[in-house]
Amino acid sequence: MLPKLGILAGGGSLPELIVQYCLSIKREFHVIAFKGQATKNSFKDIPHTWVRLGAAGNTIRTLRNAGVKELVLAGSINRPSLAMLFPDLWTIQFLKNTRAHKLGDDGLLRALIGTIESIEGFTIVGIDELLPNLLAKEGVYGNVHPTLEDENNIIKGIHEAKELGRRDIGQSVITRLGKVILSEDTLGTDAMLKKARTLRLKNSDGVLVKVKKPDQERRADLPTIGLKTIEAIAQAGLKGIAIEAKNTLVLDSKTITQAANTHGLFIKGVKAPPIAPLIFLIAGEPSGDILGGRLMKSLKVKTKNNISFAGIGGDTMQKQGLKSLIPMTDLSIMGLFEILPRIPLMTRHIKKTTDQIIHLKPKAVITIDSPGFNFRVAKRLKNKGIKLIHYVAPSVWAWRPKRAAKTAETFDHLLSLLPFEPPLFEAEGLPTTFVGHSVIESNASFGNGEAFRKRHSIPMTDIVIVVLLGSRNGEILRHEKIFGEAIHLLKSEIPNLHIIVPTLPVLADQVRNLSRKWKQSVLVVDNENEKFNAFSAANIALAASGTVALELALSRTPAIIAYKLNPLTWFFARWLVKVRFVHLVNIILNSEEIPEFIQNDCNAISLAKSMGILLKDRELRNKQIIAYEKALKELRVGEYKSAELAADTIVNIINK
Numbered sequence: 063m064l065p066k067l068g069i070l071a072g073g074g075s076l077p078e079l080i081v082q083y084c085l086s087i088k089r090e091f092h093v094i095a096f097k098g099q100a101t102k103n104s105f106k107d108i109p110h111t112w113v114r115l116g117a118a119g120n121t122i123r124t125l126r127n128a129g130v131k132e133l134v135l136a137g138s139i140n141r142p143s144l145a146m147l148f149p150d151l152w153t154i155q156f157l158k159n160t161r162a163h164k165l166g167d168d169g170l171l172r173a174l175i176g177t178i179e180s181i182e183g184f185t186i187v188g189i190d191e192l193l194p195n196l197l198a199k200e201g202v203y204g205n206v207h208p209t210l211e212d213e214n215n216i217i218k219g220i221h222e223a224k225e226l227g228r229r230d231i232g233q234s235v236i237t238r239l240g241k242v243i244l245s246e247d248t249l250g251t252d253a254m255l256k257k258a259r260t261l262r263l264k265n266s267d268g269v270l271v272k273v274k275k276p277d278q279e280r281r282a283d284l285p286t287i288g289l290k291t292i293e294a295i296a297q298a299g300l301k302g303i304a305i306e307a308k309n310t311l312v313l314d315s316k317t318i319t320q321a322a323n324t325h326g327l328f329i330k331g332v333k334a335p336p337i338a339p340l341i342f343l344i345a346g347e348p349s350g351d352i353l354g355g356r357l358m359k360s361l362k363v364k365t366k367n368n369i370s371f372a373g374i375g376g377d378t379m380q381k382q383g384l385k386s387l388i389p390m391t392d393l394s395i396m397g398l399f400e401i402l403p404r405i406p407l408m409t410r411h412i413k414k415t416t417d418q419i420i421h422l423k424p425k426a427v428i429t430i431d432s433p434g435f436n437f438r439v440a441k442r443l444k445n446k447g448i449k450l451i452h453y454v455a456p457s458v459w460a461w462r463p464k465r466a467a468k469t470a471e472t473f474d475h476l477l478s479l480l481p482f483e484p485p486l487f488e489a490e491g492l493p494t495t496f497v498g499h500s501v502i503e504s505n506a507s508f509g510n511g512e513a514f515r516k517r518h519s520i521p522m523t524d525i526v527i528v529v530l531l532g533s534r535n536g537e538i539l540r541h542e543k544i545f546g547e548a549i550h551l552l553k554s555e556i557p558n559l560h561i562i563v564p565t566l567p568v569l570a571d572q573v574r575n576l577s578r579k580w581k582q583s584v585l586v587v588d589n590e591n592e593k594f595n596a597f598s599a600a601n602i603a604l605a606a607s608g609t610v611a612l613e614l615a616l617s618r619t620p621a622i623i624a625y626k627l628n629p630l631t632w633f634f635a636r637w638l639v640k641v642r643f644v645h646l647v648n649i650i651l652n653s654e655e656i657p658e659f660i661q662n663d664c665n666a667i668s669l670a671k672s673m674g675i676l677l678k679d680r681e682l683r684n685k686q687i688i689a690y691e692k693a694l695k696e697l698r699v700g701e702y703k704s705a706e707l708a709a710d711t712i713v714n715i716i717n718k
Contacts, residue, residue, distance in 0.1 A: 064087075064089050064132075065130075065131035065132050065185075066089075066090040066091065066092065066128070066129050066130050066131055066132070067080075067084060067089060067090070067091040067092075067130065067131075067132050067133070067134060067187075068091070068092055068093075068094060068125045068128070068130035068132065068133040068134070068184070069081065069084075069091055069092070069093045069094065069133075069134055069136055070094050070096070070121075070133060070134065070135045070136065071093050071094060071095045071096060071099075071100040071104075071105070071110075071136055071137050072096055072099045072100060072135075072136065072137030072138050072139040073099050073100060073101060073137050073138040073139070073140070074101075074137045074138050074286075074288065074290075074313075075288065075313055075314075076136040076137045076189065076286070076311070076313065077093065077095075077100060077101075077104065077105075077136045077137045078101075078104055079136075079193060079196075079313070080134060080136050080189070080192060080193070081093065081105070081108060083192055083193055090129075091108075091109065092109045092110065092111070092124075092125065092128040092130055093105050093108065093109065093110035093111070094110070094111055094113050094121050094124065094125065095110055095111070095112050095113070096112075096113060096114075096115045096139070097112055097113065097114050097115065098115065098140075099115060099137065099138070099139055099140060100112075100137060109128070111124050111128075114148065115139070116148045116149040116150060116153050117150045117153070118149075118150060118152045118153045118156065119150045119151060119152030119153070120150065122152065122178075122182055125184070130184070131184065131185065132184065132185045132186075132187050133178065133184050133185070133186050133187070134186070134187050134188070134189060134192060134281075135186070135189075135281070135282045135283075136189055138250075138286075156173075156174070156177055159177075172279045172282075174282075175279060175281060175282060186281050186282070187281065188280050188281035188282075188284070189281075189284065189311060190280065190284065190311070191281075196311045196312055196313065197307075197308050197309070197310070197311065197312070198305045198306065198307045198308065198309070198310040198311070198312050198331040199307060199331050200307035200308075200331045200332070200333055201307075201330070201331055202328060202329070202330050202331075203312075203315065203318075203319045203322065203328075203329040203330070203331070204319040204320075204322045204323045204328070204329060205323050206302065206322065206323065206326055206327060206328040207328055207330075208269070208301070208302060208304075208328045208330055209267075211267055212267065212269055212301060212302065212328070214240055215237040215238065215239075215240065215267070215268075215269040215271075216237075216269055216271055216304040216330070216332060218237050218240050218241070218242070219235050219236075219237040219242070219269060219270075219271025219304065220271055220273060220304070220306075220332065220334050220335070222235045222237070222242045222245070222271075223235045223271050223272065223273045224273060224275075224276060224334065224337045224338075225370060226245055226246065227273065227274070227275030227276055227278065228275070228276050228277075228337060228340060228370075228422060228423075229421070229422060230275065230277075230421065231245070231246070231247060231248070232245060232246025232247055232248070232250075232251075232254075233246060233251075233272060233273055233274065233275050233278070233285050234246040234251045234254060234270060234271065234272040234273075234285075235270075235271055236254065236258055236268050236269065236270050236271075236298075236300065237268065237269050237271060238266060238267055238268040238269070239267065243261070243268065244257060244258055244261075251270075251272065251291070252290075252291075252294060255270070255291075255294040255295065255297070255298045256294070258298035258299070258300070259297055259298050259299070261298075262299070266299050266300065266301070267301055268298075268299070268300045268301065269300060269301055269302055269303070269304060270295055270298075270300055270302070270303040270304070271303070271304045272285050272287065272303065272304070272305050272306070272310060273285065273305075273306040273309065273310075273334050274306050274309035274310070274334075276337040277423065280309070284309065284310065284311050285305065285306065285309065285310045285311070286310065286311040286312075286313065287303065287305060287310065287311070287312055287313065287318065287329075288312075288313035288314065288318060289313070289314065289317055289318050289321055291303070291318075292318050292321045292322050292325065292327065292329075293321065295325075295327060296321075296325040296327060300327070301327065301328065302322070302327045302328030302329060302330065303327070303328070303329055303330070304330045304331075304332050305329070305330070305331055305332070306331070306332060306333075306334045307331035307332060307333050307334075308333075309334070310331070338365075338367075338368045338369050338370045339365075339368075339369055339370070339424075339425040339716055340369075340370050340371070340372060340422060340423075340424040340425060341361065341369060341370070341371055341372075341373075341424055341425060341426055341427075341428060341712070341716075342371075342372050342373045342418075342419050342422065342424040342426070342427045342428070343357070343358070343371060343372075343373035343374070343375060343379065343384065343427075343428045343429075343430065344373050344374045344375075344415065344427070344428070344429045344430060344432070344435070344436055344439065345373075345374060345375045345376065345379060345390060345430040345431070345432065346374070346390065346393035346430075346431065346432025346434075346435050346436065347390070347393065347431065347432055347533065347534065348376060348533040348566055349431065349533065349608065349609040350375075350430040350431040350432055350454070351375050351376035351377065351378045351379050351390060352378050352500070352504075352609075353430050353431070353453060353454065353500050353705075354373075354375050354378065354379040354384075354428075354430050354453075355375070355378030355379045355381065355382050356378075356500055356503055356703075356704075356705035357428070357430075357453070357705050357708050357709060357712075358371055358379060358382035358383070358384065359382055359705065360703070360705040360706050360708065360709035361709045361712065361713070362382070363706075363709070364706075364709045364710065364713050365713065370383075371383060371384050372384070372385070372387070372418070372422055372424065373386070373387065373428075374386050374387050374388055374390055374393070374415065375390055376390040376391075376568075377566075377567065377568070387414065387415060387418055388411050388414065388415070391568065392407060392408075392411060393408075393411070393432060393435050408434075408435065411435070412435065412438050412439055412442070415439050416439055416442040416443060419439075419443060419448065420443070420446060423447075423448070424448060425448075425449065425716040426448065426449040426450070426451055426712060426715065426716050427439075427440065427443060427448055427449070427450050427451070428451050428452075428453055428712065429450070429451070429452050429453065430452075430453045430454060431453070431454040433456050433465075436452065437468075437469075437472060440452070440472045440473060441472055444471075444472060449474050449475070449715055449716060450472065450473045450474050450475075451473065451474060451475045451476070451477065451711075451712060451715065452469065452472075452473045452475075452476050452477070453477040453708060454477070454478075454479055455469075455476055455477075455478040455479070455480070455483045455486075455487065455494070456469055458483075458486055458487075463486075466486050466487050466489070466490050466492075467490045469487060469490070469492060470487060470490035470491050470492035473492060474493070474715070475492070475493050475494070475495070475711070475715055476492050476493070476494040476495070477494075477495055477497050477708050477711060478494055478495065478496050478497070479496075479497070479498065479499045479500065479697070479704070480496070480499070480646075480650075480697070481496050481696055481697075483496065484496050495707070495708075495711045496699065497699065497704045497705075497707040497708045497711065498697055498698050498699040498702065498703075498704040498707060499612065499646075499697040499698075499704060500704040500705055500708075501609055501612040501613055501616065501697075502616070502694065502697055502698055502703070502704060503703050503704060503705060504590075504594075504613055504616065505590070505591065505594050506594050506597060506613040506614075506616035506617045507616045507617055507618070508594065509591075509594035509595045509596070509597050509598030509599070509617055510595050510598060511595060511596075511597075511598030511599035511600070512599075513595065514592070514595035514596055514598065514599040515599050518560075518585060520560050520599070521558075523558070524558040524559070524560055525556050525558060525559050525560065525601050525677065526560045526561075526562060526596075526599050526600045526601055527549070527552075527559065527560070527561055527562070527600060527601065527602055527603065527604060527673065528562045528563070528564060528596050528597060528600040528603045528604075528605075528619070529545055529549065529561055529562070529563050529584075529603070529604050529605075530563070530564060530565075530603065530604070530605040530606055530610050531545060531563065531565070531573065531606055532606035532608060533565075533566060533569070533608060533609075533610075535569070535572070537606055537608075538569065538572060538573065538576065539576075540626045540627075541606050541624070541625075541626060541664075542573075542576045542577065542579075543579075544624075544626065544664060544665060544666050544669070545604060545624075545666075545669070546577070546579060546580035546581075546582075547666035547670075548604065548666040548667075548669035548670040548673065549561055549580060549582050549604075549670075550580065550581045550582060550666075551666055551667065551670035552670045552673055552674060553581070553582055555674055556674075556677070559582070560583075560585070561580075561582055561583070561584045561585070562584075562585050562586075562587060562596040562599070562600065563577055563584055563585070563586045563587070564586075564587050564588070564592070564593035564596055564597075565586060565587075565588055566588060567588045567589075569588075570586060570588035573586050574586050593613075594613070594617060597613070597614060597617035597619045598617055598619070600619050601620075601677060602619065602620045602621060602622070602673060602676050602677055602683070603619050603620070603621040603622070604621070604622050604624065604669060604673060605621055605622070605623055605624070606623075606624060606625055607623050607624070607625040607644045607645060607658075607660075611623055611645050611646065611647070611656070612646055612647075612697075615647055615690040615693065615694060616690075616694065618687050618690060620676055620682075620683040620686045620687065621656055621686070622656075622657050622659065622669060622672050622673055622676065623644065623645045623656055623657065623658045623659070624658070624659040624660070624663075624664045624669060625644060625658075625659075625660050625661070625664060626660075626661055626664045627661060642654075643658060644658055644660060645658055646693065646697075647689055647690060647693040650692075650693040650696050650697075651689060651692060651693055653689075655685065655686060655689035656686060656689065657672050657676075659672070
């Protein structure tokens with residue numbers, strides 16, 4: 063004999079269908095009809111109790127007194143305000159214990175079911191367990207079939223609706239001409255269709271697509287369509303609806319099929335493919351954004367586009383489809399004393415990022431460099447069931463070696479750019495993969511210097527110097543005056559001198575304004591390909607230390623490397639840093655093959671003198687190029703590209 067069933071009744075006809083099911087098999091039941099939600103006069107002459115929605119304690123007592131063992135949640139619930147809910151003590155404790163204000167709709171329902179089953183001792187059953195014939199079948203209902211264009215809209219809609227559901231926002235979208243024109247929000251499908259009517263889509267080719275959320279608690283909230291849905295679709299001027307087969311409830315399929323035929327609408331049950339795994343990436347500066355963009359591109363190839371992304375990044379990652387949660391420029395800060403005024407903003411961003419990751423439940427979080435921000439986010443995510451992978455190993459060989467142990471405590475895997483790094487972290491128990499340096503993948507070695515000179519009317523016999531101020535605002539402000547004065551001093555010795563300043567698009571206006579102060583005509587370029595063309599056209603480069611120094615190595619452009627920190631940051635850094643050099647070529651070769659001018663040595667006179675010597679000494683320039691070749695060999699892993707190896711590693715991790 064089946065246990066007595068408690069029917070928690072909201073709006074619509076579902077509760078009545080379950081009552082009819084119970085009567086047909088003579089199963090005992092008791093209806094809890096929620097005031098303001100369930101249809102009035104629906105439960106006459108059957109066992110029922112009307113209960114206020116917020117009175118969960120009273121509901122549980124009533125069910126126990128009625129001898130109920132199993133519960134089914136049936137019907138729609140209009141979200142009440144807290145004042146309208148007027149929660150009793152049981153409800154208040156539940157909301158507090160589950161931190162309900164941080165949960166989406168589906169998370170709240172899962173928490174509610176978990177509490178009812180584990181604490182109150184009831185068993186929750188799904189509507190589809192009681193009435194399996196209500197589940198949508200695969201194929202077309204009725205006489206109207208979708209066209210090829212409709213099918214394309216359906217495919218687009220399934221993908222977008224799944225992504226919407228992943229964020230626990232809604233489960234329906236309206237697509238037209240291959241694009242989403244409306245998405246369901248917390249107000250539901252009916253509200254979206256009502257909004258669609260205002261768009262006047264009469265005789266349009268719009269399609270409603272409705273699917274189950276990826277992590278939806280099917281015992282509480284399966285997508286449902288009925289006669290009301292078909293009428294609303296007709297009023298909105300749409301051509302039809304696609305529903306997920308086996309995951310959508312169809313109420314009175316005969317009636318809604320007749321209605322769809324009458325209105326000339328199609329209804330199609332579709333098999334939705336599994337949701338693509340979500341990867342959350344965080345890049346905090348331009349070099350990390352480039353790494354992230356290449357990684358996203360390789361992940362798409364590796365998974366045949368069966369992957370989706372969320373996170374924080376710049377232009378390169380956004381071109382691969384990322385919608386950045388916050389502006390990446392907010393995180394592009396370097397130096398202890400530079401970051402102090404930004405701590406409140408960074409704290410808010412860390413919380414916002416962490417909350418979003420927990421909400422989205424990605425397969426993995428890939429943090430890219432920027433340890434100041436990324437390690438704090440990762441620490442909050444530890445033991446949350448999300449794989450944590452860091453890309454670009456902290457420079458423990460340069461300073462703060464104890465960070466290797468802290469990195470191992472926080473992350474599940476590390477992707478390193480340098481061949482000597484894995485043993486340092488594996489000794490602490492952190493699996494580490496050397497993937498090679500991603501800068502090797504850039505087009506820096508393919509610049510066309512001759513074409514660049516012709517384009518900008520620069521004679522082949524004239525001297526060209528590329529000047530790189532850095533990729534952060536602070537770096538540019540610290541270097542522009544010193545570099546400008548150095549160029550001015552050099553100009554007196556070399557009259558036929560041309561200065562090219564490559565920079566990022568987001569920084570181009572700032573660089574142009576600052577370089578106008580220089581006593582020398584300057585050409586600013588903000589396109590990556592043009593930057594590499596400028597490298598090829600240049601006789602030498604003056605560069606702030608950073609990733610660009612390796613790009614210059616790839617382009618075989620002899621260079622002078624310089625860097626200036628905030629004085630207070632430098633005061634502490636000089637006691638902490640354990641390496642002799644800042645340029646990676648010099649570090650790998652353990653010799654100053656490329657001249658470095660750091661902090662006090664970074665002055666106009668020294669830089670101008672060194673540039674003059676390098677321009678005059680061909681043998682010195684050739685020596686640099688030979689050093690470049692030796693160091694670059696150490697940064698490759700055979701013929702593999704760094705981003706491809708990184709993508710392989712990540713896919714293997716999430717597949718496990």
